Amino acid sequence: MDSTPNVIAGVGLADRPRKSRWPARMDLAQSATGLVLGLFMWGHMFFVSSILLGKDAMWSITKMFEGYFFFGKAYPGAVSVIVGAIFAILIVHAFLAMRKFPANYTQYRTFIGHRKLMAHEDTTLWWVQAITGFLLFFIAAVHLYQMLMHPGDIGPYESADRVWSGRWWPLYLVALFAVELHGGIGLYRLCVKWGWLEGKDANASRKRLKTLKWVLTVFFIALGLATLAAYMKIGYDHRDRVGERYTPSWVVPNPMEKAK
């Protein structure tokens, strides 16, 4: 055939119909949303764990986010704005990550068998990520909706009452493990996926990243358990006065009152 040399040489390649750009955008968006959520969750953990430093510390952080120290008045609505943004990012991330899930029973069976046979750490970690990601569809949605609608119910007593008397602690307990495993693995995977922090020796840096990932995961789970225990204890002690808001002794009057 006359056309063969042209085919081999790639003549006319530029005139072929172009492939969709969406797979590239979706791949980037999945990583970007994951990065934002992963880093947000680390920050989130530091903020909620402020209860370990005392009720006043936790109260101050809460009021800072409500703008109390900037405007002299608390605007819990500011929390709703952040929650709404995180909710939106989460929905985009879940939608994009879902593309990677096994799509039918055959794929599911194949992957389960493959994972078991290979006993390969990063393959197993992906499976952990898929399962925890699936759990988070529900857990994160419940938590975020609550925060979106009741942004003012964050505080040493308010949160503790929710955890204990509101019986939210089982959800938070599962959420802690799901988030820390999912996020830790995800941030590690982002590094190896895009070649971040690779340096000259990719194998050595991957090993270091993996170690760092485990250290951080264990640290955040431990911090989370201690934090949850603290809220449960405060909530238990406060069980007869549910609904009472916390105000540090040095704050007069109550900023919530002042807001009105």
Added chain:
Amino acid sequence: MAETSNSHRKLRIHALRYNPAKADDTPRIQTYELEEAPGMTLFIALSEIREKQDPSLQFDFVCRAGICGSCGMMINGLPGLACRTVTKDLPADISLAPLPFFELIGDLSVNTGKWMRGMSEKLETWVHSMGQSTDLKRIEEAMDPALAEEVYELDRCIECGCCVASCGTARMRKDFVGAVGLNKMARFRLDPRDKRTDADFYELVGDDNGVFGCMSLLACHDVCPKNLPLQTQIAFLRRKMVLQGTKG
């Protein structure tokens, strides 16, 4: 000889037997026992079994030196080259199975070549001179030695199929081109004789069957018998293709 003293283990090789060409055949595990010899590879062990015990056992070998890529198989659950696997590194019980994903010829023998050919045609894994006439008498353009070395490094791929067999994505999604395909793209992208641009490469791997299908499980990188830098290459290709794809 000093080394023979500790090497007379009795090996039990459990091989998956199945001939898809026989209508009434069912997959089963058959166990062969043999005595380990010094420096024994799985290639030597399997050849001994075929020679002395069971001439019907099917497996592939050509070069017995890790160059032809035909002896890839699942060795205790992990893909590897039988000729490069020394029995002394394995327990006395060794399970062998054909590489999954590829068309089974029989027992441990799979048709990697057929799939590799299809993948190569799909990804057009050859140098595209883009209209430059082919003149065999013309002296080839000089290439920087360091670059030639880089191209050569990626060209060491022997298409054994271990990366694809270890790939969770490929196992679930049959059209995924695998690390072997992505590595080839990275190789031709490096090659200055290939005049294709990133826009052209995007047409070949810019979708979920290509680089965006990769979930970075990195089993390919970990099992590659040639130790190719697959993690680095796939990450590199991903960055280039995302850049191309978001440029519009």
